[in-house]
Amino acid sequence: MIATRLAAHRLEILGGFHAVGDPSLPRGxxxxxxxxxxxxxxxxxxxxxxxWGGPDPIDRWSRRVIGRIACDLGAKALFPxxxxxxxxxxxxxxxxxxxxxxxxxxxxxxxxxxxVSFRGALALKERIDLPSPTAKPCDTCAAPCLTxxxxxxxxxxxxxLPRCHGFLDKPEGGECLSGGCLVRxxxxxxxxxxxxxxxxxxxxxxxxx
Numbered sequence: 173m174i175a176t177r178l179a180a181h182r183l184e185i186l187g188g189f190h191a192v193g194d195p196s197l198p199r200g201x202x203x204x205x206x207x208x209x210x211x212x213x214x215x216x217x218x219x220x221x222x223x224w225g226g227p228d229p230i231d232r233w234s235r236r237v238i239g240r241i242a243c244d245l246g247a248k249a250l251f252p253x254x255x256x257x258x259x260x261x262x263x264x265x266x267x268x269x270x271x272x273x274x275x276x277x278x279x280x281x282x283x284x285x286x287x288v289s290f291r292g293a294l295a296l297k298e299r300i301d302l303p304s305p306t307a308k309p310c311d312t313c314a315a316p317c318l319t320x321x322x323x324x325x326x327x328x329x330x331x332x333l334p335r336c337h338g339f340l341d342k343p344e345g346g347e348c349l350s351g352g353c354l355v356r357x358x359x360x361x362x363x364x365x366x367x368x369x370x371x372x373x374x375x376x377x378x379x380x381x
Contacts, residue, residue, distance in 0.1 A: 174205070174245065174294070181237045182217040183291065184210035186281060187268025188302045196260055198248045201295040203302070206261070206268055207238060208290045211366040230291070238292040248295040261290050269305030275315045275328050276355055282306040285361030286317065287352075287372075309361050320358035322348075340380045349376050 178184055188205040191197055197204060209215075223229040223236070231253050242249035252261040265271040265279050271288060274280035281288035318328050322344065325336035339345045348354055352372025356362055 174241075174300075177241050177244075178207060179210065182210050182214040183207050183237070185303060186284070186288065186290065187265065187270035189264070189267045189269070190299055190302070196264070198250075198295050200297050201248070202299040203296040204264060205294040205296065205302075206265060206271075206290050207292045207294060208284070208288065209367075209371075211368070215368040215371040234291040238294070242294055245294065246297065250293040250295055252290050252292070259293070261293070264293065265290070270303060272308045272310065274310055274317060274359075276317045276326050277328075277331070278317075278326075278356070280308075280310060280359065280361065282309065283361070284365045284367070285309070285359040285363070286356040287359075287362045287365050287367045313360060316358040316360075317355050320355045322354065326353075326355045337380060340376075349373065349380065352376060 175185060184207070186206045186208045188203060190203055192202055194201065209218075218224070218230060218233055221229070221233050223233040226232070231251070234251060235249075235254075238251070239249045241247075250259050252259060262279065265288075266273065270282045271279050274286060276286075278286050279288055280286050321327060321336075323335050323339040325332045325339060340349055350373050351357065351369045352367075353376065356372070
């Protein structure tokens with residue numbers, strides 16, 4: 173039922189875990205579900221919503237949609253934006269069995285690769301079945317992500333944020349701005365995921381304001 177409700181808004185369950193008495197979660201939580209975009213279809217759907225065109229359209233849409241679903245389920249909606257408090261989505265993702273720390277330290281998902289993003293989470297008071305854990309894709313990958321960044325701002329040694337912004341200010345940074353980060357796009361799992369270049373471009377330009 174939850175998956176069906178999410179699918180109507182081009183969202184899906186990207187993983188989750190069972191937890192009782194976890195101080196990072198609302199009291200009484202037994203299951204946490206991590207929620208993110210489902211492609212194909214997400215970008216066309218979200219850009220057609222009434223929030224689009226105003227400030228922070230995706231965050232406001234996420235609050236409305238995931239908040240409504242949580243209310244109907246008697247659950248609590250949690251978001252990776254709008255804190256404090258700031259919820260530990262990175263650590264939650266690593267507990268899900270479907271998302272891992274990649275060679276470049278970005279999160280990598282079993283189905284979405286380095287394109288994974290979370291729009292929110294549902295903290296349920298019930299214990300429900302979860303998506304099965306899978307093998308980490310990086311274990312059998314040649315790791316093209318490690319050498320994909322033209323200015324070497326994002327590598328296995330860490331992330332040089334000023335160098336990244338400096339590159340994006342140059343004409344040669346246009347491909348990253350228009351199509352998305354080349355490191356994320358180098359991931360073989362990312363390449364098999366149907367994320368729209370327009371989606372990546374939007375977030376890159378928000379990042380580089």
